[in-house]
Amino acid sequence: MITPRSWSDARKVWDHHLMHHTARPCSVIVGLGSHDLGVAEASAGFYLRGLAPVLVFTGSTSPTTRDRMPRGEAVHYRERAVELGVPESAVLVEPRARNTGENIRFSKALLEEAGVNAESVLLVSKPYEERRAYATARRLWPAVDIVSASSPMTFEEYAASVGDDRMVIDMLVGALQRLLVYPAQGFMIEQPVPEEVAAAYERLVGAGFTRRLIR
Template sequence: MTGSTDIQQAVTDEQWANARLIWGYHQMRHELRPADVAIGLGSHDLGVATTTAELYRAGLFPVLVFTGGNSPTTASRFPRGEAVHYREHALTLGVPADAILLEPRAGNTGHNITYSRQVLADAGIFPASVLLVSKPYMERRSYATARKLWPEVDVRCASEPLELDDYVKSIGDEKLVLDMLVGDLQRVIEYPKLGFAVEQEVPEDVYAAYENLLTAGFTSRLIAP
């Protein structure tokens, strides 16, 4: 592939350009500021826990929730559950145990938000502002979900500051990453119709890139119609 690193060889230049458009769209680019709490959204990506720990040490929030049970893509990597492994990792990075609340049941993003909200309420915490920490390509979907399910709080998003090339290297599977980019964009488009999220405008070039990657077969992470 001309002008590309080895990690990208299975993807054509055009497909990679499409992926970059979608990658950029998924990121909210919020200016970070202090929040009452943070919620680290469970996934296959331990970088979420690392980033949450770094932001805690930077003083952006006093308490955080790690949320997530297991899914087919995380059960082998995090056998005790996403939130449990995230917590263990954050402890090794210097986050004190009493700053971490655990939500070990969530199986989707809606659960992440609603169950974390309940865990906070059970602890007597009723935040006015929340920082959501997610995978880089999940910022927009997590934001749209929180705005729907928790509209009274000020929501901002953060993720590990990686470019797409570096993220692919960190995951080690370029097709899987592109499949996930496409899958998350499908959810951004479809979930508002189901009442799961607020609607987000999708620019024409991003939608065209999405359709191109669908046609090219990057479809393993799609939800059923």
């Protein structure tokens, strides 16, 4: 059972992961592959609002997505976007990336190969990956202006949509750990973590929400 304290701590970590950027017109939309088709739906929504003329979906498969997205995350994302009204001609697919860094690097290379001049990127991820995606893109694609966005929802709404509260909190904790350790490894720029958020993270680790931590 998840205690009220752990739930409160998880909400605090969730809030830190959100960048609170306002979606605005950009050169291109890049949707980062994952288990969550909501990323494809949000990306399609931004495209249909006219926020960019090109949409890139990037992602291979992972142990989490292999069964539900056997053709690859980016391919399933494209299929969902087309179902929602995005023309196939507007979508580029990057099917090899297996982590956030590769998502960024391979999308950049794909756009260059396609002759798309990307001066700004509307980067779409799961809500709790907004800050990680932003920090990674700023390190690996520093020449472009990055707007980090996701489906607008509360922590409670997201947890309900996944249907596994413990897994969601594990993912929040894992994402924050990466914000703490990856800058020193050159994977992303440093993002300050407020003391109260760091304390909430430590309490969640102590409570056993450790399945998504890197060892």
